[in-house]
Amino acid sequence: MTDIPTLANFIDNAFVAADASAETLAVTTPHTGAVIAHVPLSPASAVDAAVASAKQAFDAWSQQTLKTRASTLLRLLVVLQAHASELAQLIVREHGKTLAEAHGDVAKGLETLEYAVGLPQLCSGHAQQVSGGVSCRDERVALGVVCGIVPFNFPLMVPFWTIPLALGMGNTYVLKPSEKCPLTMLRVAELAGQVLPPGVLNLVNGGQRVAEMLVDHADTRAVAFVGSSAVARMVHVRASVAGKRVVALGGAKNHLVALPDCDVEMAARDIVVSFTGCAGQRCMAASVLLVVGEQPELLRRVVERARQLMPGTTEPQAMGPVIDQAAFDRITSAIEHAETADHAEVLLDGRRTASFLEKRRDTGGFWLGPTVLLHRAAGDQAVRQEVFGPVLSVLQCRDLDHALAVENSSAYGNAACVYTRQGALAEYFERRVGAAMVGVNVGVPVPREPFSFGGTKDSRFGYGDITGDAALDFFSFRRKVTTKWGEPSEKSWMH
Structure with a gap:
């Protein structure tokens, strides 16, 4: 009889085994109901370790030029494309999609990664002489550690609505995959570790409590959530009260x-x-x-x-x-x-x-x-x-x-x-x-990049949309720099 594995977390570019005493949930394949893995309900220490790793990596990652980060994302794209069939098979196994749908899940996720590779052409700032001898410019600046909480229905595509753009803008990331479908993104994290510096992308398994710990953590700066409307509303309120930037997508009819x-x-x-x-x-x-x-x-x-x-x-x-x-x-x-x-x-x-x-x-x-x-x-x-x-x-x-x-x-x-x-x-x-x-005359009107994805009313709570050009604003803030050089002048900045 084949042993059923207990999944590890992925922190600092390494697998970290779950605590032996940690409670686990069964991951089943929908085709037969058979248990294919056990996913740990990670304790606070694991969440702290993942966030600490992301925080430690942030300075070096965010200080790289946008072009350098985009080059790294391009190498990640090449790695994931080479493993697309493997990832599709994982999605079939843990989610139950048809093989064609699973390949679509992978392809749509990688489209967002392709878009992120083009960020150097999309994120130019502005500069202008605003008065005599005084110039002003703005530039996009990364927020810090971002956390993502995702549902089961698209094991790769939905996490990749946010991961590539968050990383491209200079943030580091902690993902909590769905406890029903964690295998695909655990493999993606492992593959990403071949390209990304340690701590840039981390993954912590768990259920509701892990999600709450990530939202509440003092060192997470933004929250991207996709799930039911009831939970999306709660995440929005909880993150907003904590002073965090949040986008929370809910259900639909x-x-x-x-x-x-x-x-x-x-x-x-x-x-x-x-x-x-x-x-x-x-x-x-x-x-x-x-x-x-x-x-x-x-x-x-x-x-x-x-x-x-x-x-x-x-x-x-x-x-x-x-x-x-x-x-x-x-x-x-x-x-x-x-x-x-x-x-x-x-x-x-x-x-x-x-x-x-x-x-x-x-x-x-x-x-x-x-x-x-x-x-x-x-x-x-x-x-x-x-x-x-x-x-x-x-x-x-x-x-x-x-x-x-x-x-x-x-x-x-x-x-x-x-x-x-x-x-x-x-x-x-x-x-x-x-x-x-x-x-x-389109039955599934999903916007393609650069257009953004997001609903209204009870289908979306929080700050803007989750993909496309809206995501560039979500995953950064604008730093405005005003400068004056040259000869001393009696004029103030107002002239």
Whole structure:
């Protein structure tokens, strides 16, 4: 029998074994439910050691030129690209994504690293003679030790929303990966240790208590969090009270509006990809379809396409399992509530799809098929609350204004999409929708660099967005330097 490893932390470019007395949690593979590792709930001493290492490394790292740091990040990019397949396989194993989705997770993370390599061209300061003999310039200055707290749903991409830009701007970093999916980033940290100086990137395993210790630590200057809205709000308050810069991204309830003139085949394809991709476990999934007018053919095609998906990892029509038993139970409970309490019509029932039932029975994994629900009211629980699984709620709307009213009534403000052939209707939608990321004939409207990622309302708390040009401001402050040289003058700086 193969021994199940207890994971180490990665501090000062070395693995540091967990204390023998430390409590651990099981890391399971969603395909079978088998335990593949134990993750330690690190004590305060481990958090202190990681932050101390990052603090020790900060002066030397931040004093390097931006060009030198960018060159180091380029070498890191080369190393990670060489191990992309290995990292994708780790994501498949610990998260349950299909192989194609796992490669996408890696590729999207490395895109942010590519963007960070270009920081010398993006971070020029300003200089101007502001009065007689007096000049002023500004420059970006690193904050110090940054901590990142991330969810399970994108084991590499979400940490890399912040790590490359934080490091590129001269900060050092302590990451707490998700206790459900720590293996990928632990391997990334090990690979990064081949390139980065000791202490620049550290990783501490744990759960809620480790996250709280990082937020509260006297030597962390900024907090980047991604998770549920309830926790994001608490992190924002806790970090703000401590005087720290914080961006905390929360949950989502994204709406996709299908107008009567939409391309039915394109819309149906994109809708299914959006709500079933990564088993619906992503904050940009379209979880509510607002159908304007009677469009029976669109609904028929959505159900037909979703029904074609099969449980698996590498097949062209594959969909992976959800992350764990708790997620499976929560999602199926939401479906049950929609059916029995809200009297939604179940157009496709992933709980009873034969192929997923068989896979779940044969493997013991957390396999749940796509589900499509036709609702009667916008107030139904599954229409309003985040399900975070392969579930699509459908609501019929009288017209575009009705659909916009439903979307704008949501507590969340991450993404909204419209499918139409008319530019005027698309512009009408863009101007009136409440979400911060908008798609036109795009089912997953994730902005690409240099544009920034972030929602509004209960989908984001704190300072700005988390990627792109907004991140350059988040991970630095502006130092303003005013100078006067030359002959003595009676003029003051005001002239």
